[in-house]
Amino acid sequence: MEYLIDSTRYILMGCTVTLKLFFITLILSLPLGFICAMGKASSWRTVRVLMDSYTSVVRGTPLLLQIFFVYYGLPIIIPGLRLERFNAAALTFILNYGAYFTEIFRSGIQSIDRGQYEASRVLGMSYTQTMIRIVLPQTIKRVLPTIANEAITLVKDTALIVVLGIGDILRNSKEIVARDFTISPFVIAALIYLGMNYLLVLFFNRMEKRYSVYE
C-alpha cells in the first residue's frame, strides 16, 4: 500500500508539467485560432493563402514530428535558436492546436447568420466591434462541444512530450515501471488522465449550460 502511495506521489509530481502544458496551450491557442479564423474570412487574398497553408501543413503532419522539428530542426535552420525543451514543446502545441481551433472557429463564424452583420452595421458598429461583441459570443456557443473534444485530446496529447525527456505524468510512471518491473504505475497514470478528463467534461458541461440560457 505504501508502495502505491509513494508511486502515486511521484507520478503526480509529473502533473505539474502536464497541467502547465495543457493550460498554456489552451489559453494561447484559442485566441490564435480565432484570429486566424478571421484571417481566413478576410477579403485579403494573401492573408487567406497564408492561413490556408498554416492549417494544411499543421493539420496534415503528425504532432510528434512537429515536436521533433521544433526542438531538433529549428536550431539547424536558424543557428542559435535552441529552445528549452518545455518551451519547444509548448510552442509546438500552441501552433498545432491553434490550427485545429482555426478550422473550428472558421466553421463557427460561417454559421452565423448574415443578418447579424447587417444589424450591427446599420447600428454603426465597426467590423472589430461586430466580431468581438456579436459574432464571437455566438460562435463560442456553437463550437463549445467541439472545443471540449479538442481539450480532451489535448490532455492525452501532452503525453507525447516524453520524447523530449520531460518529466510529465507518463514519463514518471515509465521510470517506476522500468525500475520495479511492475505495471501498476501505468494504471495509476491512466487513472490520473481519466480523472483530469472527467473534471474537464464537468467544466464544459457547465459552460454549455451557461451558454444555453438564450435558446
Add this chain to the structure above:
Amino acid sequence: MSDMIHIRGLKKSFGSLEVLKGVDMTVRKGEIISIIGPSGSGKSTLLRTLIHLEKASDGEIIIEGEATLTQSGEHISESQIRQRCRKLGMVFQNFNLFPHKTALENVMEAPLTVLKKDKSEAIRIAEELLAKVGLSDKRDSYPYYLSGGQKQRVAIARALAMAPDIMLFDEPTSALDPELIGEVLSVIKDLASEHMTMLIVTHEMTFAREVSDKVVFMDEGRILEMAPPEKIFSDPDHPRIKTFLDKML
C-alpha cells in the same frame, strides 16, 4: 435644408441582373413614404443600397446634405460613410436581433459601443425605448422567448437607440403571424405621429394608405409613380399599378 434624402440615378446590379435601373427620389423632413410594388421590383434593394448594405453600381446619394455616394466618383472613406449613415436607422423583415443578448441589452448595444455612452446612461435610454414600444416587462427576456411581434418591437427600439433622423423599414411585418401585425404597425404609427421621417417597404396596403404622405410604386427597378396615397390608390397614372392593387386588395 429640409431635404433629408436625395437620390439620383441610383443603379444596382447583381451580376448581370440589374435590380435598380436608375432611381430618383427626394425625401423631405417628416415625410412618411411607403414603397409598394411586386416582389423583385427592387424595393428592398433600394433601402439596402441607401444605407450601404449593398454597394450601388452608379448614382448619387445625399443624406442631409452629405454625400455617401457621388457620381463624380469622388472617394468617400468607409468611416465617413458609416458616420453619415448613422442618420439612418433600419428595421429588417427578419428582426436580426442579437440572440445572445436580452431585449434591454439589444437596445443598449449601439449606445454603448458606438456612441460610447456609459452603462447607466445606456440602460436609461434602453428602458425608455422599451417602454415606448410597450415592452418594459420583457427587458430581461432573450429574443428566443419573444413572439415575432415583440421581437420586431425590440428591433424598432434598438434602431431608435441611435437617435436616427430617418427610419427605414424593410417589410417589417412580412415575417409575422397575421394577429401580430397590428402591434408592430401601431408602434410605427406612433412614430408617424411624432413626425419621424420614414421609408417603409410594405405589403400592407391599408396601412400604407392610412399612414403615408406619399406612396411610391416600384416596378422592375424603376419608380413608376410617386404620389399621395389617395391618388395612387384611386386614380393611378399607370394601368400597371391598378392591376397590382386590384390583386392586392
